[in-house]
Amino acid sequence: MEESLTLKKLRERFPASIIDTHSFRGDDTAVVKRVDVVDICRFLKESPDLSYNFLMDLTAVDYLQMNNPPKTERFEVVYHLYSIKYNHRVRIKAPLTEADPTIDSLTPLWAVANWLERECWDMFGIRFDGHPDLKRILLYEQFEGHPLRKDYPLTGRQPLIGPKN
Amino acid sequence: MEKTATLARELNIREMTLHMGPSHPAMHGTIRMFLELDGETVVSSDVEIGYLHRGFEKTCENRTYHQAIIYTDRLNYVSPLINNFGYAMAVEKLFGVDVPERCKYIRVIMSEICRITDHLTNVGASAMELGAITAFLYMIKAREMLWKLIEEVAGGRGVTPSYVRIGGVKDDLPEGFQGRTLEAFKVTREVLQEIHGLLTKNRIFVDRTKGVGAITADEAMSYGFTGPCLRSTGVAYDVRKAQPYMVYDKMNFEVPVGTNGDNYDRYLVRMEEIQQSMRICEQALFSMPPGPIKIDDPRITFPSKKDVYGKMESLINHFKLFMNGHGIMPPKGEVYQAVEGANGELGFYVISDGSGRPYRLRCRPPCFMIMSGVSRLVNGGMVADIVPTFGSVNMIGGECDR
Numbered sequence: 001m002e003e004s005l006t007l008k009k010l011r012e013r014f015p016a017s018i019i020d021t022h023s024f025r026g027d028d029t030a031v032v033k034r035v036d037v038v039d040i041c042r043f044l045k046e047s048p049d050l051s052y053n054f055l056m057d058l059t060a061v062d063y064l065q066m067n068n069p070p071k072t073e074r075f076e077v078v079y080h081l082y083s084i085k086y087n088h089r090v091r092i093k094a095p096l097t098e099a100d101p102t103i104d105s106l107t108p109l110w111a112v113a114n115w116l117e118r119e120c121w122d123m124f125g126i127r128f129d130g131h132p133d134l135k136r137i138l139l140y141e142q143f144e145g146h147p148l149r150k151d152y153p154l155t156g157r158q159p160l161i162g163p164k165n
Numbered sequence: 166m167e168k169t170a171t172l173a174r175e176l177n178i179r180e181m182t183l184h185m186g187p188s189h190p191a192m193h194g195t196i197r198m199f200l201e202l203d204g205e206t207v208v209s210s211d212v213e214i215g216y217l218h219r220g221f222e223k224t225c226e227n228r229t230y231h232q233a234i235i236y237t238d239r240l241n242y243v244s245p246l247i248n249n250f251g252y253a254m255a256v257e258k259l260f261g262v263d264v265p266e267r268c269k270y271i272r273v274i275m276s277e278i279c280r281i282t283d284h285l286t287n288v289g290a291s292a293m294e295l296g297a298i299t300a301f302l303y304m305i306k307a308r309e310m311l312w313k314l315i316e317e318v319a320g321g322r323g324v325t326p327s328y329v330r331i332g333g334v335k336d337d338l339p340e341g342f343q344g345r346t347l348e349a350f351k352v353t354r355e356v357l358q359e360i361h362g363l364l365t366k367n368r369i370f371v372d373r374t375k376g377v378g379a380i381t382a383d384e385a386m387s388y389g390f391t392g393p394c395l396r397s398t399g400v401a402y403d404v405r406k407a408q409p410y411m412v413y414d415k416m417n418f419e420v421p422v423g424t425n426g427d428n429y430d431r432y433l434v435r436m437e438e439i440q441q442s443m444r445i446c447e448q449a450l451f452s453m454p455p456g457p458i459k460i461d462d463p464r465i466t467f468p469s470k471k472d473v474y475g476k477m478e479s480l481i482n483h484f485k486l487f488m489n490g491h492g493i494m495p496p497k498g499e500v501y502q503a504v505e506g507a508n509g510e511l512g513f514y515v516i517s518d519g520s521g522r523p524y525r526l527r528c529r530p531p532c533f534m535i536m537s538g539v540s541r542l543v544n545g546g547m548v549a550d551i552v553p554t555f556g557s558v559n560m561i562g563g564e565c566d567r
Binding site: 087091115123 | 215220223261389498501514518519533537538541566
């Protein structure tokens with residue numbers, strides 16, 4: 001199958017940082033090295049023949065229990081970008097190791113990255129370098145653990161908290 | 166000037182921190198805002214969400230694909246069928262299957278009815294928060310008729326229809342549905358006319374909404390706004406037009422856009438979208454082909470109840486689909502499917518590992534992105550303007566907090 005323009009351009013521009021690309025069911029996906037995520041997103045956003053001006057979604061996946069096939073890195077941060085001008089979507093994925101789940105923040109590029117990255121930190125415990133205020137968003141400060149990690153139990157209780165002074 | 170400064174010192178004037186919500190009538194019980202006030206002007210603000218967080222994604226990752234449907238109902242609970250269809254379409258995309266034509270038409274009709282109820286609720290409620298309780302009651306009258314239609318079709322009223330099945334819908338439309346829908350639309354059109362008379366040129370309403378909570382197109386895109394909030398700034402992005410799904414490419418409709426991106430434009434865009442949705446519905450009702458309403462594939466769709474109780478093969482098939490570890494199993498892969506929800510792009514990102522449960526199910530809630538920009542909308546305005554601004558962005562807790 002022919003590779004889409006976006007993936008081709010990414011390969012040309014960042015030959016060293018693209019780990020893999022595929023287009024399952026028409027969704028263009030590029031797996032990239034985490035150190036280059038901000039550069040790649042800036043390129044996708046600012047290059048005039050791509051102009052991905054929307055950060056549609058940002059989330060993560062915990063591959064701890066994935067055994068079909070097992071992954072070497074535990075986490076993957078997933079970005080969905082959309083270009084209004086060319087009406088095209090692309091998915092960027094950046095694998096992170098369990099020992100160091102850290103990636104650079106996209107807040108300088110999109111304002112919405114602020115909240116999305118907070119949610120990602122809240123749910124997966126992934127740290128975003130350069131984020132202005134990385135704190136929990138859906139859960140409360142005293143919550144222990146990150147619930148969307150696969151090793152977070154389904155049942156159990158969190159410690160009760162009293163009113164704040 | 167000097168006199169004012171002295172006065173300020175003597176009167177001990179300082180900025181005040183105010184917590185607005187969550188138990189504030191305008192905050193829907195699901196939002197807390199920390200406001201930094203100078204007199205009545207909002208200097209800075211911080212929005213706290215999460216009061217309605219129920220672990221939607223975690224729950225769905227531990228349920229089968231069919232069991233997740235009822236949880237999608239409770240995302241945007243004012244237009245639940247759109248969430249249903251969006252989720253089902255994501256799973257169908259994983260399978261790589263296409264639903265029958267009639268099913269697509271039914272999905273379009275039900276989505277649009279839901280969109281109308283959502284917009285009616287939003288416009289009505291935000292007008293009520295400004296004191297226009299009559300407008301609210303009129304709109305609820307129309308919504309009630311539409312909810313009755315949904316009840317006829319799905320069995321559940323408004324919030325919990327769970328009408329979709331992966332690969333189809335639960336049942337065909339009932340007898341006489343077309344006539345009753347047209348009747349309901351007649352009432353809705355009358356109501357809209359009355360609302361236009363009550364609000365559109367109403368001095369109080371215009372003063373409270375025009376130029377309030379305005380945002381530019383570039384900023385709105387940076388905040389990831391979609392739906393009426395983005396279109397009110399002049400960007401004509403609508404998933405139904407940009408990437409047509411179901412049979413929206415066969416429908417004739419327009420995407421209304423505003424210019425200023427303020428509360429008034431959001432109101433006008435929603436009012437016009439109701440008209441367009443009715444247009445789509447009417448076209449779909451008249452051009453709907455006969456035929457099956459679900460895919461004929463025993464690995465994906467359930468056999469009909471009549472067959473389950475009457476045929477042994479169907480009974481076995483039913484058991485197979487419902488037994489633990491035997492349900493529907495999409496092939497390994499990942500997909501992102503977007504539909505146009507009432508508030509904007511509603512996306513489902515599903516990863517399958519080939520088992521009967523989604524390995525990862527992520528919902529892209531349009532409200533979440535819009536809420537991230539609410540601070541920007543209210544900063545610099547008056548405290549009282551928070552109420553119409555917050556009302557017009559249509560925050561739905563179930564979707565925002567999941």
